[in-house]
Amino acid sequence: MEEIFDNVFEHEGRILTRNAVPGSKVYGENLIRISGTEYRAWNPRRSKLCAAIKNGLKNNPIKRNSVVLYLGASTGTTPSHLSDILTSGGLYAVEISAHSMKTLIALCEKRRNMLPILADARNPQTYSEVGKVDIVYEDVASPEQADILLKNCRAFLKKGGCAMIAIKSQSIDVTKSPEQIYAEVEKELSKELEVLERVNLEPFEMDHLFLVLRKRE
Numbered sequence: 001m002e003e004i005f006d007n008v009f010e011h012e013g014r015i016l017t018r019n020a021v022p023g024s025k026v027y028g029e030n031l032i033r034i035s036g037t038e039y040r041a042w043n044p045r046r047s048k049l050c051a052a053i054k055n056g057l058k059n060n061p062i063k064r065n066s067v068v069l070y071l072g073a074s075t076g077t078t079p080s081h082l083s084d085i086l087t088s089g090g091l092y093a094v095e096i097s098a099h100s101m102k103t104l105i106a107l108c109e110k111r112r113n114m115l116p117i118l119a120d121a122r123n124p125q126t127y128s129e130v131g132k133v134d135i136v137y138e139d140v141a142s143p144e145q146a147d148i149l150l151k152n153c154r155a156f157l158k159k160g161g162c163a164m165i166a167i168k169s170q171s172i173d174v175t176k177s178p179e180q181i182y183a184e185v186e187k188e189l190s191k192e193l194e195v196l197e198r199v200n201l202e203p204f205e206m207d208h209l210f211l212v213l214r215k216r217e
């Protein structure tokens with residue numbers, strides 16, 4: 001088994017995180033015991049960050065002690081793996097849907113490094129108590145994806161901190177090609193953030209591009 005990023009492991013072709021709540025599954029993932037430790041198999045078809053890792057992501061700025069602001073947490077599939085990774089850090093999980101929030105709150109009760117926030121990520125002033133963070137991660141599938149990321153980075157991201165975003169071209173404009181959308185979103189984001197890496201998420205997710213960016217010092 002190899003540790004490919006902080007607290008992210010690769011074993012026999014699978015990406016794993018160490019289960020912070022042994023015996024407990026979040027989304028039906030496989031639990032695997034290796035040398036007395038329980039790991040959760042991270043499914044690249046259910047999590048865009050795992051899809052990016054499977055597709056060769058080189059820059060993963062999420063360290064074990066990072067503080068992450070996660071926008072579009074849904075019921076917590078990807079956030080739960082971040083919770084495994086952030087053994088001395090934590091994450092704020094912002095979600096707009098009250099329905100998803102019920103499941104997310106139950107997850108956060110078991111995982112003490114996750115804090116749920118029921119809010120619209122278009123309005124960061126409504127959760128200003130978050131303060132400065134190392135990473136802003138966005139997976140909201142909204143036509144305003146770029147604007148949402150920039151607003152949240154302006155409000156919360158430390159200088160030199162990183163942003164990560166899964167761009168879903170179909171949510172932005174179905175009349176344009178994915179490549180055209182990606183170029184437009186990158187141009188918008190590049191005004192304030194430096195693009196470090198771009199990873200196409202096929203075959204795990206169609207018409208999705210994953211970007212890692214950094215706030216200029």
Ligand SMILES: C[S@@+](CC[C@H](N)C(=O)[O-])C[C@H]1O[C@@H](n2cnc3c(N)ncnc32)[C@H](O)[C@@H]1O
Nearest residue numbers: 072073074077078095096097120121122139140
């Ligand atoms: C693709 S799902 C996220 C899946 C999740 N990131 C994961 O990997 O486990 C997108 C989520 O964004 C939420 N969302 C959409 N618009 C939002 C907004 N303006 N503010 C906060 N959440 C939003 C949706 O309710 C949905 O739960």
